[in-house]
Amino acid sequence: MAQETPDRVSKKFLYVNCKAPHGTIYALESLEVVLIGAAFEQDVSLAFVGDGVYQLTKGQDTKGIEMKNFSPTFRALEDYDVTKLYVEQEALQARGLTEADLVVPVEVVSAQRMAEIMESQDVILSF
């Protein structure tokens, strides 16, 4: 849990992405929080559950709906030291997806394991 040192506090932050990338703005604005938050040098993880797994799918083409395709940004997360991406296995399966369909390397975990990951966090932001 939270480690306190005299000059800074490091907490475990988990961003939970629940929604498909373009039906609402939650996914895009969630990613904006992750990018800004990276500057705070906390212990950051991302979780993708339910329709949130669609955010990571390859080959998104958003021209027709005039939305920004922000899926390439997930590939830049490594540069921000954000490397822990957990994807719910059941969510992938239910949507006919596999890890090979995703734009970045992730750790596929069961819903049960995802619950444990959530349990171990200090701050959970769900979008």
Added chain:
Amino acid sequence: MKFGILVNEGPYTHEASDTAYQFAKAALAKGHEIYRVFFYHDGVNNGTRLTVPPQDERNIVKRWSDLAAQHKLDLVVCIAAAQRRGLMDAAEAKRHGKDADNIAPGFRISGLGQLIEAGIQADRLVVFGG
């Protein structure tokens, strides 16, 4: 306990802002501290002083402003989310060459870092809506 609050939905369409307000009020009444209330996504619309709800309905924006005045609450509206949705203070309006501002008393516009900081500083960050 020291709470941070995140409000992710605008007023009236969703109950999230109402629930966050009731939570904040109850927490303060019990002697807890509210470190900050951060408004994100459509939640930024809770900070416009131009809402005029019917007189027999709750005034969500004014309620937040009053609570802030009473308890010196820090109500922060995300600048990026606010710019998308047309919420401005005087400085922002000037910077973008707009002819008006609309931020309500007790609210201030700032960056997402304020949300992360609330997560770090508060004992619990409670998310409403989204």
